[in-house]
Amino acid sequence: MDKVEFQYCAEDADAFGPEEAPQHRWWNHVLLIVGGVLIGVPGVIPALLLDFRWVSGMIAIAYYSALYRYARYLFQLPAAAIFPGGQFRVRLTPNFLEEAADNHRARFSWSHIEEVIENREAVLIYPDRLQAIVIPKRAFASSSEMRQFAALAQQYRKEALQTTLPAIGLYDDDFFSAWTRDAGLSVEYQNTRADWAHAMQFGAYESPWQSMGTRLSKYVFFLILSVLMLYMAWTINHIGFKAFCLVAAAAFWYVGSISLALVVSERGRRHDVPEQWLARRTLFISPIGVIALTPFAIHCTKWNGLEAVLQNTSFLYFLESSDHICQIAPKRTFPTFGQAEHFAHEAIQWHQEALAVDAEEAANDSLPTQPDDGEDPFRSPQA
Known part of the structure; x- marks a missing residue:
């Protein structure tokens, strides 16, 4: 058996076991929250040392409530599995793996397939170590068919690793020409690791992109402003101004230190970028x-x-x-x-x-259809 056709459902995400879902890094979230807790302490201590307990309490409540909301957001992120709608088809050939959906089609050379895994729920084929093609058990007529499919995929991958790089078959059918018939x-x-690490850290909806050097200099400047505010709070004997400086120092500290922590996290993500993406x-x-x-x-x-x-x-x-x-x-x-x-x-x-x-086609489909009875629906009623 070398091809299957099926439709995905939400339960198919269960095919990813803990060791098979590298996208969902629960432990990294825990470390991030612990780091956030530690970063919060230096913003509170100066106000306590100057006996401004009400200021330190206000800073702590504002910061840790924001951290709590962020922690809830992290642990409520949806599953990393992204499944296309409609019919989904997977085909195995000696030279390549092919997947196809209503709006998407792809081929992968077996020599660059990262891994083929069979578990009780599905067959998982990894084009790289962060993404998987999931073929659920229900796509097969029997467990025997699923085992045969997985064995064939593993065989093709093994053979490709032992031979020269095979062609992925761009011109053996209409695969390529159907997508290039119009001029473009x-x-x-x-891409570099920095390109993908930045996108993995901040996504594509971030404000205008800035280089690492520009961001570092800006965040260090915030920390310098924090130190300056603390110096003014220690030297100026005015209760209102002291309170203002303490709050400003905490704000600059949090912005600068958290941003620097995210930069460190972004650099760490460079090691997570698969070679195939480069x-x-x-x-x-x-x-x-x-x-x-x-x-x-x-x-x-x-x-x-x-x-x-x-x-x-x-x-x-x-x-x-x-x-x-x-x-x-x-x-x-x-x-x-x-x-x-x-x-x-x-x-x-x-x-x-x-x-x-x-959108126009969907709107037209939603319009009620009128029965065709052969009469003009706008004629005047007869007496």
């Missing part, structure tokens, strides 16, 4: 959708298969969902900034047009 734009580039790729966009081509994989996605296409001063993001970025195109790779802006404008415009067509 293309760019060739290679391959040199060609990104092609047309009125149909977007294609990302690497030496070992090809992803084709229609515009209405993307939730958003966003840009800032340095990057163009293609999002399958609000928390899943599928492609990042750095604007530094274009010959000129004007070409980068044109590329981004075309991508955003084509995406918006596709969504508008979908």
Whole structure:
């Protein structure tokens, strides 16, 4: 058995066991909260030393209540599994693995498949160590078929690792030509670990992108302002001004220290970026959708298969969902900034047009249909 067709449901996320869900890092969340608790202490101590207990209490309540809300947000994040709607198809061939949905199609060379796992709930095929293709048990007629499917995938992967890099079959059918029949734009580039680490830390909805050096200098400046406010609180003998300086010092401390902690976390995320994400790729966009081509994989996605296409001063993001970025195109790779802006404008415009067509079709489908009885519904009633 080399192909299956099925529809996903919410319960399919249960196929990820604790060791098979690297996206959900519960322990990292705990460390982040513990760090937040420790950062909160220096903002409270100066007010206690100056016997401004009401100020220290106000600072502690404001900070730790915000930390509590953030902790609840972290631990209530939805499951990392993202499943497409409609029919989903998976096909195994000796050269590549193919997945297809209504608005998406992709091929992966077996030589770059990270792992194939079979558990009691599903077969999981990892194109990289952070993402998996889940084929649930119910997609198979029997447990025997599921075992055969998993064994065939493991066999193809093993054979590919022992031979030269196989072709992923771009031109053996209409796979590629169907997505490129309309003229479009293309760019060739290679992402860095810093590109993906920043996106993993802050997402694509962050305010205008800033370099690491710019951010570090800004956060250190906040810490300097915090020290300056503390000096003024110790030297100026005015109760109201002391209280103001203590509150300002705590605010500058929290902004600077928390931001620096996030920078450290962002640098740590660079080690989490899979090697597959760093391959040199060609990104092609047309009125149909977007294609990302690497030496070992090809992803084709229609515009209405993307939730958003966003840009800032340095990057163009293609999002399958609000928390899943599928492609990042750095604007530094274009010959000129004007070409980068044109590329981004075309991508955003084509995406918006596709969504508008979908919205119009949905509105038309929701209109009540009138029975055709052969009579004019607007004729005058007869006596």
